[in-house]
Amino acid sequence: xxxxxxxxxxxxxxxxxxxxxxxxxxxxxxxxxxxxxxxxxxxxxxxxxxxxxxxxxxxxxxxxxxxxxxxxxxxxxxxxxxxxxxxxxxxxxxxxxxxxxxxxxxxxxxxxxxxxxxxxxxxxxxxxxxxxxxxxxxxxxxxxxxxxxxxxxxxxxxxxxxxxxxxxxxxxxxxxxxxxxxxxxxxxxxxxxxxxxxxxxxxxxxxxxxxxxxxxxxx
Amino acid sequence: xxxxxxxxxxxxxxxxxxxxxxxxxxxxxxxxxxxxxxxxxxxxxxxxxxxxxxxxxxxxxxxxxxxxxxxxxxxxxxxxxxxxxxxxxxxxxxxxxxxxxxxxxxxxxxxxxxxxxxxxxxxxxxxxxxxxxxxxxxxxxxxxxxxxxxxxxxxxxxxxxxxxxxxxxxxxxxxxxxxxxxxxxxxxxxxxxxxxxxxxxxxxxxxxxxxxxxxxxxxxxxxxxxxxxxxxxxxxxxxxxxxxxxxxxxxxxxxxxxxxxxxxxxxxxxxxxxxxxxxxxxxxxxxxxxxxxxxxxxxxxxxxxxxxxxxxxxxxxxxxxxxxxxxxxxxxxxxxxxxxxxxxxxxxxxxxxxxxxxxxxxxxxxxxxxxxxxxxxxxxxxxxxxxxxxxxxxxxxxxxxxxxxxxxxxxxxxxxxxxxxxxxxxxxxxxxxxxxxxxxxxxxxxxxxxxxxxxxxxxxxxxxxxxxxxxxxxxxxxxxxxxxxxxxxxxxxxxxxxxxxxxxxxxxxxxxxxxxxxxxxxxxxxxxxxxxxxxxxxxxxxxxxxxxxxxxxxxxxxxxxxxxxxxxxxxxxxxxxxxxxxxxxxxxxxxxxxxxxxxxxxxxxxxxxxxxxxxxxxxxxxxxxxxxxxxxxxxxxxxxxxxxxxxxxxxxxxxxxxxxxxxxxxxxxxxxxxxxxxxxxxxx
Numbered sequence: 001x002x003x004x005x006x007x008x009x010x011x012x013x014x015x016x017x018x019x020x021x022x023x024x025x026x027x028x029x030x031x032x033x034x035x036x037x038x039x040x041x042x043x044x045x046x047x048x049x050x051x052x053x054x055x056x057x058x059x060x061x062x063x064x065x066x067x068x069x070x071x072x073x074x075x076x077x078x079x080x081x082x083x084x085x086x087x088x089x090x091x092x093x094x095x096x097x098x099x100x101x102x103x104x105x106x107x108x109x110x111x112x113x114x115x116x117x118x119x120x121x122x123x124x125x126x127x128x129x130x131x132x133x134x135x136x137x138x139x140x141x142x143x144x145x146x147x148x149x150x151x152x153x154x155x156x157x158x159x160x161x162x163x164x165x166x167x168x169x170x171x172x173x174x175x176x177x178x179x180x181x182x183x184x185x186x187x188x189x190x191x192x193x194x195x196x197x198x199x200x201x202x203x204x205x206x207x208x209x210x211x212x213x214x215x216x217x218x219x
Numbered sequence: 220x221x222x223x224x225x226x227x228x229x230x231x232x233x234x235x236x237x238x239x240x241x242x243x244x245x246x247x248x249x250x251x252x253x254x255x256x257x258x259x260x261x262x263x264x265x266x267x268x269x270x271x272x273x274x275x276x277x278x279x280x281x282x283x284x285x286x287x288x289x290x291x292x293x294x295x296x297x298x299x300x301x302x303x304x305x306x307x308x309x310x311x312x313x314x315x316x317x318x319x320x321x322x323x324x325x326x327x328x329x330x331x332x333x334x335x336x337x338x339x340x341x342x343x344x345x346x347x348x349x350x351x352x353x354x355x356x357x358x359x360x361x362x363x364x365x366x367x368x369x370x371x372x373x374x375x376x377x378x379x380x381x382x383x384x385x386x387x388x389x390x391x392x393x394x395x396x397x398x399x400x401x402x403x404x405x406x407x408x409x410x411x412x413x414x415x416x417x418x419x420x421x422x423x424x425x426x427x428x429x430x431x432x433x434x435x436x437x438x439x440x441x442x443x444x445x446x447x448x449x450x451x452x453x454x455x456x457x458x459x460x461x462x463x464x465x466x467x468x469x470x471x472x473x474x475x476x477x478x479x480x481x482x483x484x485x486x487x488x489x490x491x492x493x494x495x496x497x498x499x500x501x502x503x504x505x506x507x508x509x510x511x512x513x514x515x516x517x518x519x520x521x522x523x524x525x526x527x528x529x530x531x532x533x534x535x536x537x538x539x540x541x542x543x544x545x546x547x548x549x550x551x552x553x554x555x556x557x558x559x560x561x562x563x564x565x566x567x568x569x570x571x572x573x574x575x576x577x578x579x580x581x582x583x584x585x586x587x588x589x590x591x592x593x594x595x596x597x598x599x600x601x602x603x604x605x606x607x608x609x610x611x612x613x614x615x616x617x618x619x620x621x622x623x624x625x626x627x628x629x630x631x632x633x634x635x636x637x638x639x640x641x642x643x644x645x646x647x648x649x650x651x652x653x654x655x656x657x658x659x660x661x662x663x664x665x666x667x668x669x670x671x672x673x674x675x676x677x678x679x680x681x682x683x684x685x686x687x688x689x690x691x692x693x694x695x696x697x698x699x700x701x702x703x704x705x706x707x708x709x710x711x712x713x714x715x716x717x718x719x720x721x722x723x724x725x726x727x728x729x730x731x732x733x734x735x736x737x738x739x740x741x742x743x744x745x746x747x748x749x750x751x752x753x754x755x756x757x758x759x760x761x762x763x764x765x766x767x768x769x770x771x772x773x774x775x776x777x778x779x780x781x782x783x784x785x786x787x788x789x790x791x792x793x794x795x796x797x798x799x800x801x802x803x804x805x806x807x808x809x810x811x812x813x814x815x816x817x818x819x820x821x822x823x824x825x826x827x828x829x830x831x832x833x834x835x836x837x838x839x840x841x842x843x844x845x846x847x848x849x850x851x852x853x854x855x856x857x858x859x860x861x862x863x864x865x866x867x868x869x870x871x872x873x874x875x876x877x878x879x880x881x882x883x884x885x886x887x888x889x890x891x892x893x894x895x896x897x898x899x900x901x902x903x
Contacts, residue, residue, distance in 0.1 A: 096880060112894050119898045139890065146883045154879070215877035 011051055015133045018044045022140050026106045027099055031091050035080045038156055042072035045163055052174055060178040067185050076192050083196050087203045097147040110136040130171030137164025151202055151209040155195045162188055222278045225268035232261030233341040240333025247329040251320045254333025258340060259313040265306030272299035273726060293350030296727045301347040301477045304565055308470045308572050309340050315576050315702025316462040322583055339365040346474045352401040352411040363390040366471060369463045370455045382454035389451040393441030400434035403427055420486040428487055432494055435482045443475035446505040447852045449528045456524035461579025468527045469572035473564055476534055483542060484731040495542030496653055502535025503657045506664045514671045514814045515848055517590045517807050519578045529664060530567040534560050536657055537629045550734040556632035557728045563625035566713055570613040570622060573706035577607035580695045585688040590807045592686035593679040599692040602700050604680050609707035611676045615669035619764040621713035626665055633658040678807040685801040715760050823849040
């Protein structure tokens, strides 16, 4: 059954598009377009969940898909935009690693993830495709956290990682039990709220949200 | 069934004491009375409970927990003996504390002290009753951490904070080694239950046994204060409130001895002779070095802490001798040595508790611990002086006090050990030399201890007050006197009636050595029979008491006969001079100077004299003399190690940049390397 769903061209296409959206985040210098790309990525993820739900006939996956759609592609981007507007931050993201090297590193990470999943050799090639995409998302999310200065981008990075884990869960087991998923959504939402508050505090204290400046807490 | 209720009662009264002291925190007086009196009540439960186990059956209590961890308690005769020692000490110290903490009323948080005190005592009880390595480690840590908080109770003083730091570092180094030792056992037995350790000890390869023993010796040695792991005692004991030092020095360090006996005899079967030699050597070194440092110390509580090192040394001499004999197959001798060790342990907890309480009383009424500032206290606080004198005589091992009996027994066990050597040419010459050296050093230790406490009592209590502090001293309050009196009486009783105590100890020792000394008479060969009970009775303590009293009467009789005139009253130490002032008196420093000169290679004293002259070179305006002794172990072992560790840490600090991006990069780099590792086929 898994072959039928994940092998189906539509899911493959969606996963490829998710990767593309991730590269959109890597490749843009504007905060708004990063957030927009994240919204698109989450929307595509919701579509994947929907298709999986449809083809496996698991009804609770519809709830998961709907929650993804609402929380990740609407509420969270809205919170981001609200934060950006409220603290009147410069719209440009500042980088440690420039755009073109970032894209190259992203590509390398995707290749590494692909080889990694292939070498583990635990499943057929097709669901492996989804898993390697999820692995790429996790590592690119981490890379975004490292290479961007603004605290908002660290927040975004961790959400990309979360999306990657979600994709992995969907592709391996067709989603975790509903209760767990609900817990995770709740976690993500609260996490974003707390991180948002934290960003306000950082902005208030340092007149900036560059995490570059938070260096004094060493022994 | 009764045991269950007793154990429960003991447990709940300590908890009650802890809780009530916090609940009534608002009122210092009520809080103090509630917490310390319920600790005293709990300790009565403890005393009854331990007797019930010593004369009855082993007590076990299992509280089922998870599959991983059962909160089990196991009390055999050895544990019961330690519960007895703890409970006796806690009873007297708690009564003393109700008076002693009045010092802190209105200044410090009494509820906090009462809470820590109760939990501290409870944790010590749990340490000697835990039946599972994990539970043991939890309560052991609890004991260490709570005692740390008690040490830093007067944390507003910087030296107290330093003392606390040294203590907590040393105790955690010790815990690290204890964990290693337990892991070796658990690796063989596959379980953390102590009952399986016994079986594991029987099947472990010799190397593993040696390692387990060594780690346990280092780990528990750090808590017991064996040289060279002793450095925390002279800092922590003076820093803690005196009632707490009485418990820490009198009882807490003994829990380490308990676990050493448990591990070497019970778990490992004590089959290896060199363990015994090692313990004997460490005990001997601790005894002599401890007392040598005590002699030249002028801070009373610090002096007592060094003396604790000495006494732990004496206990270990007994334990080590017992292990040597046991490994050599001489179980009766082994049992005698073990009895000597346990008896000294009991006695030490009594007289050291008494002396620390006495030091607390001095501190309470004079606000100084420096012996050079005391003097003449026997007139200001006569009752305390007499009670402290009892402790001083006991720790100096003078008959008819308790210290004498146990040190005598330790000697006898060492000397008896030489007899089979003479008879049969072995164990071996090595044993003979080791036992003789140890006995000789023990004799020197006893003499120095007497010297040390003569100094303390003589300088502190006799003659004229040397400072305002001592002049304004007043007798301490009733509960404090009562607490000290209990211990003073007990140390006399233990000195006069050892023959009631020794059979009880014999029952306890029988459980781990396997031989009862009192139920048999043992022959060492065809030619001569040494009935061991007879050797114990050779020393008739009541007769000795009579003898001592007679000798004590002689000076009075002489005075009566030769000096019927009314005596002329002069100032003490006046030497016939019309005026004598405190400045004419013998000082503590001067008194101990001979010892300092004899052992100057050890002390490496640094003396400085500075004189400032008035315009005329013949008139000195002021004269300053300063003398310090070097703490060899700190200077040559600990400080270099600390320096190296700090230097390495500073170098490693480079990776701690403070930048969140750098930290994330570490994670990312590690992740990518692991990916590569898997791709390269590392998982296969």
